[in-house]
Amino acid sequence: MRLSTLFLACFAFVACEQKPTPQPGTGPSGSPDGSAAGAREAAAGTILIGEVGSLTGAQATFGISTRNGIEMALDEVNARGGVKGKKVAVRVYDNQSKPEEAANAVTRLIAQDGAKLILGEVASTNSLAMAPKAQAAKVPMISPASTNPKVTQVGDFIFRVCFIDPFQGFVMAKFATEHLKAKKAAVLRDNKSDYSIGLAQVFTEKFKGFGGQIVAAEDYAQGDTDFRAQLTAIKSAKPDVVFVPGYYTDAGLIARQARQLGLAATLLGGDGWESEKLFELGGKAIDGSYYSNHYSVDNPAPKTQKFLTDYKKRFGVEPDSLAALGYDAAMVGFAAMEQAKDTSGPALRDAIAATKDFDGVAGKITLDANRNAIKPAVVLKVNGSKLQYITTIAP
Numbered sequence: 001m002r003l004s005t006l007f008l009a010c011f012a013f014v015a016c017e018q019k020p021t022p023q024p025g026t027g028p029s030g031s032p033d034g035s036a037a038g039a040r041e042a043a044a045g046t047i048l049i050g051e052v053g054s055l056t057g058a059q060a061t062f063g064i065s066t067r068n069g070i071e072m073a074l075d076e077v078n079a080r081g082g083v084k085g086k087k088v089a090v091r092v093y094d095n096q097s098k099p100e101e102a103a104n105a106v107t108r109l110i111a112q113d114g115a116k117l118i119l120g121e122v123a124s125t126n127s128l129a130m131a132p133k134a135q136a137a138k139v140p141m142i143s144p145a146s147t148n149p150k151v152t153q154v155g156d157f158i159f160r161v162c163f164i165d166p167f168q169g170f171v172m173a174k175f176a177t178e179h180l181k182a183k184k185a186a187v188l189r190d191n192k193s194d195y196s197i198g199l200a201q202v203f204t205e206k207f208k209g210f211g212g213q214i215v216a217a218e219d220y221a222q223g224d225t226d227f228r229a230q231l232t233a234i235k236s237a238k239p240d241v242v243f244v245p246g247y248y249t250d251a252g253l254i255a256r257q258a259r260q261l262g263l264a265a266t267l268l269g270g271d272g273w274e275s276e277k278l279f280e281l282g283g284k285a286i287d288g289s290y291y292s293n294h295y296s297v298d299n300p301a302p303k304t305q306k307f308l309t310d311y312k313k314r315f316g317v318e319p320d321s322l323a324a325l326g327y328d329a330a331m332v333g334f335a336a337m338e339q340a341k342d343t344s345g346p347a348l349r350d351a352i353a354a355t356k357d358f359d360g361v362a363g364k365i366t367l368d369a370n371r372n373a374i375k376p377a378v379v380l381k382v383n384g385s386k387l388q389y390i391t392t393i394a395p
Contacts (some may be wrong), residue, residue, distance in 0.1 A: 027377045039160070046089045047057060047082070047343060049333065050109030052120035057097025057223070058249055059277040060123040062322050066144050067092060068315055068324030070119055072307075073334065083337045091115065099129035106130040110137045116343045117142070117333050122322055123247075124148035124195040131158045138345040140352055142333055144325035147271065152371045157349050160373040161329045161360065162294055163395075165195070168270050171292045171377045171393045172243065177210040179379075179391065180266060180290075182240035186216035188230055188254065190246045193222055199245035199270050202230035205244075215239050219391025220250070226280045227254050228261065235263040247272040251289075252281025259285040266290070274321050279385045289382045294321040295362035296389040307361040321362060 001345040051070055053063030070090065078087050091113055093105035102121055111135065118134050118141040121127045127146035134141035135155035143151055143160040147168055152158045176182040185207050190196035204214050216237035218230035232256070234242060240266045242258070244251050251273050258267065269291035278286060297308055297318055307327065311319040319327075335358065336351035337343060358365040363375045374395040380387040 007132070015267055022271050024372045044148065047337065048113060048115050049088060049090050049117040049119065050053065050113060050115035051090050052102055052105045052109070052118065052126075053092065054097040054121070054123065054126065055092075055094035057095075059097045059123050059247060061093070061248070061277055061320075062145075063097075065275075065320050065322035066120070066122055066326035068311070069144075069319065069323035069328075070330045071312065072314065073327045073330035076333070077334045082330045083334055084343075088334065088337075090119075093124055093366070095121065095183065097123070097126075099126050101102045102126040102135060102244055103129040105316045106133045106141070110134065110139050115139065116345075117337070117348060119144065119326070119333065121146060123193075124151055125193055126199070127151045128154070128194055134158065138349070140333075140336075140345060140349045142329045144329040144351065145271065145322055146195075149234075149372075150194065150198070156353075156371070157345065159332075159352055159367060161332055161362075161365050161373050162271075162325055163377055164372050165199045165270075166202050167395055168292050168377060169199050170206045171379065172268050172270065172290075173203050173206035173210055173212070173291075174393060175290065175379050175391070176241050176243075176268060177212055178205060180241060182212060182266075184213050184215045184237070184239045184241075186218070186234040186237055186239040186242045186265070187214060188218045188220065188227070188234065188246075189243060190222050190250060191219040194269075195247075195272060196245045200243070203243050220246075222246075222250070225253060226252075227257050231258050231261050231263055234265075235261055239265045241266045241268050243268045245272065248275035248278040248281065252278055252283075252286060255282040255285040255289065271321065276317065277318065278382070282382070285383050287384060290379055290390065291382075292351050292374075292377045293380050294377065295324050296387070298389040299363075301361075303359060304361050324360075324362040328358075328362050328365065331360065332358055332365060 001180040047144050055063040095102035095105050122145045124146040129144045131154035135157050141155050145162045147165045187200050189200035216234045267289040271293050273291040340351035355367045366374045376392050378392050379390045381390050
């Protein structure tokens with residue numbers, strides 16, 4: 001990505017048709033006073049929303065892509081006149097890929113900045129740190145891509161526009177048994193990640209349900225860089241596939257070390273693999289692997305292709321699923337604001353909950369009674385430096 005999209009400053013304010021302008025500070029504790037700024041924005045007739053994302057740290061590509069998608073949605077809605085005749089502004093805080101920073105950021109957005117809606121996070125552990133704060137304040141929060149079921153279980157003000165891990169785990173177990181004809185699987189999970197733990201559990205249950213056998217189950221912790229002991233144990237179990245439900249930062253290194261050890265089993269993953277960095281970190285070792293995802297750039301839908309063209313023109317790269325879901329999360333929020341009787345938390349919550357057949361760039365979105373999106377998943381294959389669409393699996 002271009003340097004201008006990296007948002008090296010951790011606080012950005014976007015309003016009307018302005019380009020994002022980095023502000024002083026290194027996060028919530030280093031940003032300018034939000035309460036005064038929030039009051040000025042309200043006086044100026046704008047609607048302020050908040051975004052919390054990992055713009056730096058281990059999951060930085062997640063936050064940057066999501067931020068770009070939200071920026072596109074914001075500019076689009078403001079070009080149409082905003083919401084209820086008012087422009088929409090977004091205040092962004094970088095949580096540095098840390099749950100405690102995510103919690104601090106959402107508290108500041110609500111208590112000091114007066115944000116009407118919170119967008120974020122991608123990593124489920126970060127969303128779980130944020131959700132109780134939003135729920136207690138009765139400010140709606142929409143996660144673009146946190147798939148752990150516990151996120152929306154926090155309360156009725158918490159939503160997401162993505163599928164959840166029970167479905168994603170089913171998708172990869174079904175794909176492994178039916179498409180790859182796998183009989184034996186191993187699982188290598190991050191035991192410090194709610195996302196990884198939940199997805200590993202579901203995959204294990206579903207793979208067994210399809211008649212497969214889990215021959216090895218190994219753990220690591222986020223930040224580890226040496227996986228050889230676990231991979232050696234997995235290799236000795238002779239699995240057909242190895243399910244690695246971690247993030248791209250881990251998957252690339254695991255792939256390299258697996259191949260160095262002569263482990264030839266096909267590697268499988270979840271949507272946490274989604275990043276342009278996956279190719280860089282995994283190199284040739286990641287080739288031939290598969291992972292579940294929220295959308296494919298090969299989707300011929302006009303709305304998706306227009307988003308693809310506009311994003312590439314603006315940022316110089318193809319949008320990944322996090323960019324698409326960031327855009328969709330913002331657009332669902334804006335549509336709800338337009339429908340709600342006012343921008344109070346309860347009114348906006350009710351309008352978001354009524355979302356049905358919303359035409360998003362990552363597919364149609366209907367929110368169920370648990371505030372989760374009902375939508376299909378795609379399976380992608382890593383093929384060199386490209387992703388190859390393989391199949392779509394519906395709920």
